[in-house]
Amino acid sequence: MAEAEKPLGWLDLPGEVRNKIYLEVLSTPDDTEGWSRPVHTSGENSSEQNGGYSISILRTNKRIYDEARSILYRENTLYLGHPLDLTENILPTVGAKNVSFTRRASLPFPEWEEYPPYPGSHDGTFGMVSVLVQHCPHIEEIEFGDVGLRGSNYQSGGIEQVLEAFLRLSSYLQSIPSLKKITVWVNPYESWRRQFDAFLDDELRVENAMSKAGWVLEGREHYRWA
DSSP states (O other), rough: OOOOOOOGGGGGSSSHHHHHHHHHHOOOOSOOOSHHHHHHHHOOTSEETTEEEEEGGSOOHHHHHHHHHHHHHSSSSSEEEETTTIIIIIIIHHHHHHHOOEEEEEOOOGGGGGGGOTTTTTSSSHHHHHHHHHHTTTEEEEEEEOOOOOOOOHHHHHHHHHHHHHHHHHHHHHTOOOOOEEEEEEEEEEHHHHOOOOTTHHHHHHHHHHHHTTTTEEEEOOOOOO
């Protein structure tokens, strides 16, 4: 009698095939949650569905965990809402090695009372970007929420201070060697903005400066926030 064929196991599949399946299971569409929230709230070993994908595959065994984790953190957006999110919440939960796989991050655009921001500051956007670059040396894309001129310092300092602060921030971002793209989400409905936004003309000046500096302005009705 012929010997029965041994069933094909997961690790018998070529690495390229396994990676394609990991990518299908562990990545999300652009308009869904990134990885920081599911990992931060449920833990890396959770079997829950989070942000459109299940991370229970990471529990299978150490070999699969080591293969799949880089795809989870590399292919999904890291969301940060506060300068301390990464150091106090995410790093202790998932570890520096996993965070280092990050290629894409999303930050809220700074409230203008944070300005003027300076490189090396531990607060505001410079603080978040500094920490991000320190722990994510391969970061390729950073996206920001909408431009909103709401802070009291903006009202007292005016648009020129905001533009000066933006140029400083832009110069700092462009000095990051691995960074390939900076995106800011904008509300595409100017008529709606003109009706409800008292600072629209100045916001449009800032958006124009962003465009000239090489930032990508993308219209989105609902912004993604951490």
